[in-house]
Each structure stands twice: as structure tokens, then as C-alpha cells.
Amino acid sequence: MRRVVIGATAVSMALSIAACGKAGDDKDSDSGSSSSGGKSIGLLLPDSVTARYEKFDKPYFDAKVKELCSDCKVEYANAGADAAKQAQQVSSMVTKGVKVIAISAQDSAAIKSSIQAAVNKGVKVVAYDRLAQGPVSGFVTFDNVKVGELQGQALLAALGAKATPKAKVVMINGDDADPNAAQFKQGAHEALDGKVDIAYEQSGLWKDTVAAQKMSAAITQLGAKNIAGVYAANDGMAGGIANTLKGAKISSIPLTGQDAELAAIQRIVAGTQSATIFKNYKTEAETAAEMAVDLLEGKDIKSLATSTQTSGSGDKVPSTLLTPVSVTKTNIKDTVVKEGLWTVADICTAEFKAACTSAGLE
Known part of the structure; x- marks a missing residue:
């Protein structure tokens, strides 16, 4: 989803959404395929259904x-x-002579042996x-x-006075194979536990169809x-x-x-979704590219990586x-519009x- 902490208003952002291609796509970057190795960097992304990856992460990484x-x-x-395909892709990158691989793991545990083999x-x-x-x-x-x-x-803010220990809340989490999902879940529980009753909690596997099914069961x-x-x-998942x-x-x-997808911003404007999370994928992709180039050139990355995480x-x-930054109807203009993720024209279709107009966007 340094310890460099960057606020939304401090960075020029372009964010999330609009999936390009189909799941299962395996495409070489326009920046070139290098079978000669040397100064080549690999970028492996987990899927093309989650819109951000090919719409934003890939081009920002390439450009940087x-x-x-x-x-x-x-x-x-x-x-x-x-996950098995991604493991093959790591092996293919190594065979091509890639010296640094930036990878967003489809399954963080399953990819371990492939990473070890690459490092070897x-x-x-x-x-x-x-x-x-x-x-x-x-x-x-x-x-x-x-x-x-x-x-x-x-x-809780959207619930207002209805946020009581007896208020029944449904919780649809991400895919357990994604370590980020556990951290999102942890943070949400820290905010919600004791304040509402989490009466139904399941994984939606990051899929709108699965989340819809879980909601129906709830x-x-x-x-x-x-x-x-x-x-x-x-x-x-919120869309489903x-x-x-x-x-x-209901x-x-x-x-x-989470992700400030265009459809989510429109649901927020329409009142069918309360909030989303705005994350600066441009900064994330550019920082990863800088880290990859530094590693390629044998430079120290301490100036970039000022925190430590344990896998x-x-x-x-x-x-x-x-x-990250929370987005509600009250700050759409000051976040996703101001930072250039979406224009008012993008959001305010017919x-x-x-x-x-009611939300003050036009």
C-alpha cells in the first residue's frame, strides 16, 4: 500500500485505477527488451486486473x-x-542477464525460492x-x-453517533497471500476494535466478485x-x-x-461510498526506480531506505x-483533483x- 514520509499536499501525485490489458498478460516494456544484460532492470508486477499497475506503476517506473x-x-x-508464472518470470529475467529486479509479489512466500535463486x-x-x-x-x-x-x-467518522460497541460492521479484507493485506487489517482493527462490533469478517481476495459474494453472505x-x-x-472490492x-x-x-479509483471517487460523490485512500503511486514507482538504479550502480541506498521492515x-x-491520505467528499478537490490524479471533468460525467454540483465540485 525512507522512513521518508510524504504528505499528499507535498507531492505531485497521480494515482490509481483503470486496468489495462487482461489478467495473464505478459508483455515486454516499451523501454526495451535486453537479452544482452548489462544495464538492464526487471520490473515484475502481480496482475493487470488491479488497475494501478499497468496504468501508473509501470510507466512511472520506466520513465524514472x-x-x-x-x-x-x-x-x-x-x-x-x-504465482507460478511469476516464479518463471524471475528465472527468465535472470537468464536474460537482468542485474536488478523490482518485484511486487503475487504471493510473497511462494516467490522466496525464486528470489534466493536470483540472488545466488x-x-x-x-x-x-x-x-x-x-x-x-x-x-x-x-x-x-x-x-x-x-x-x-x-x-467511524461516517457512522457518527451510530458508532457504538453494538453497531454491527462487516469487514472484507484483502488476499492473505499479500502481506500488505495483513497490515491493512491490523490497522483497521486498531481503529475499530471496541468501538463497533465486527460481526462478519472474511477475505475478498482483492476480487470484486468474491467481495460481492461475501457481502451477500453477511x-x-x-x-x-x-x-x-x-x-x-x-x-x-468496494465496487462489488x-x-x-x-x-x-441497503x-x-x-x-x-482504498486506491482512489475513479469509480470510487464517483461513488463518494454520489454517496454510495464514504471514503477511499489516496496513495502516491508516482512517488512509489519513482523511488523504487531510483533504488533499483542505485543498486545497479553499486551505490548505497541508505538515503532512500531509512526504515527497516521484517519479512x-x-x-x-x-x-x-x-x-497515505484519507479522501472523503469534503476533500476531493484538495487531494485527487489538486494533485492531478483526476480532473473535475473525469469525475463529473453526465x-x-x-x-x-451538490458536492461543490462544479
Whole structure:
């Protein structure tokens, strides 16, 4: 989702959403495929269904590498949500002679042996967004516990006086194979425990369809009238949940998200989602690119990685943690619009014109 902590107003941001391609895509970057090795850097992303990766992370990473190292080339591959495929991609990168690999692990534990094999061949590995297990040289991500805290706090704020220990809340978390999901969950529990009753909690696997199914099961178990609010760990799942709530004729209850996807911002304007989390993927991708180039050139990364995180394999990894920002209807202009993620025109399409006017966006 340094300890360099960067506030949303301090950085020019462009964020999340709009998936490009299909799950399973495995495409080389336009910045070039280098079978000769030398000054080549690998970028491995986990899926192309989660919109941010190919829309924002990949191009920002490519551009920053080009800026820092004009004769460097980037090898790119997408795992298509397949952990075994990603392991093969690591091996392929090593065979091509890539010297540094930045990887957002589809499964942080499953990729450990592949990372170890790459390191044994002299390759440096940067964990990107998700902390992979194994001998990783550096890690760039957001303060993921803080993300969860902000989500929980936003849910409580939206509940207002209804936030009582008896208020039943549904909690749909991310995929357990993603270590970030556990940190989002941790932060959310720290904010919510004791203040509301988390009456139903399941993983939505980062899939809108699965989250929708879990929400339907929660309604059956708890009763539509008894649900005070819903915690969804990201905007994709929040979209599936919002559709289920609408189908069950449940309205006006708080619903969280994460990633500041365009559809989520529009739901916030329309009142069917309460909040999302704005994360600076541009800064994240550029920091990872800088770390990768520094490692390629044999430079120390201490100026970038001023924190330490411990992976599931027990490795202590020099880390950069960036700061997330909560977005509600009241600060859309001051966050995603001001920082250039979405324009008012993007948000306020014909369907949302009236809601945008009411929200003060037009």
C-alpha cells in the first residue's frame, strides 16, 4: 500500500485505477527488451486486473529509470495473478542477464525460492509495494498499517453517533497471500476494535466478485437491517459490495475503500461510498526506480531506505515507507483533483453532474 514520509499536499501525485490489458498478460516494456544484460532492470508486477499497475506503476517506473540511467533498459512482465508464472518470470529475467529486479509479489512466500535463486546469480532484488520473502535488498511501500487505521477512522467518522460497541460492521479484507493485506487489517482493527462490533469478517481476495459474494453472505447471516457499515480493504472490492448493497436495497450506510479509483471517487460523490485512500503511486514507482538504479550502480541506498521492515522469512529489509491520505467528499478537490490524479471533468460525467454540483465540485 525512507522512513521518508510524504504528505499528499507535498507531492505531485497521480494515482490509481483503470486496468489495462487482461489478467495473464505478459508483455515486454516499451523501454526495451535486453537479452544482452548489462544495464538492464526487471520490473515484475502481480496482475493487470488491479488497475494501478499497468496504468501508473509501470510507466512511472520506466520513465524514472530512463531519467536516471539513459542507457538502462527495463524488462517488464506481468504475472496475471499467477504465482507460478511469476516464479518463471524471475528465472527468465535472470537468464536474460537482468542485474536488478523490482518485484511486487503475487504471493510473497511462494516467490522466496525464486528470489534466493536470483540472488545466488548475483541479482539484486527490490520488493515493490509488497514485501517478498527472501534476501531482498530494499523495499518501497506505503505505511500500510496507517492505511488500515485511516480506513477504520473514516468508517467511524461516517457512522457518527451510530458508532457504538453494538453497531454491527462487516469487514472484507484483502488476499492473505499479500502481506500488505495483513497490515491493512491490523490497522483497521486498531481503529475499530471496541468501538463497533465486527460481526462478519472474511477475505475478498482483492476480487470484486468474491467481495460481492461475501457481502451477500453477511446480509443473509446478519440481516439487512442490522448492518451499520462495511469495511472494504480496497476500491475494487468496494465496487462489488456497493452493487450487492444496492441489490439488497441497503442504502446510506458507510463503505470504505482504498486506491482512489475513479469509480470510487464517483461513488463518494454520489454517496454510495464514504471514503477511499489516496496513495502516491508516482512517488512509489519513482523511488523504487531510483533504488533499483542505485543498486545497479553499486551505490548505497541508505538515503532512500531509512526504515527497516521484517519479512515473513525473518529478513530485515531496508525500507521506504510513504504516507497515505484519507479522501472523503469534503476533500476531493484538495487531494485527487489538486494533485492531478483526476480532473473535475473525469469525475463529473453526465451521470454524476447533479451530485458533483451538490458536492461543490462544479
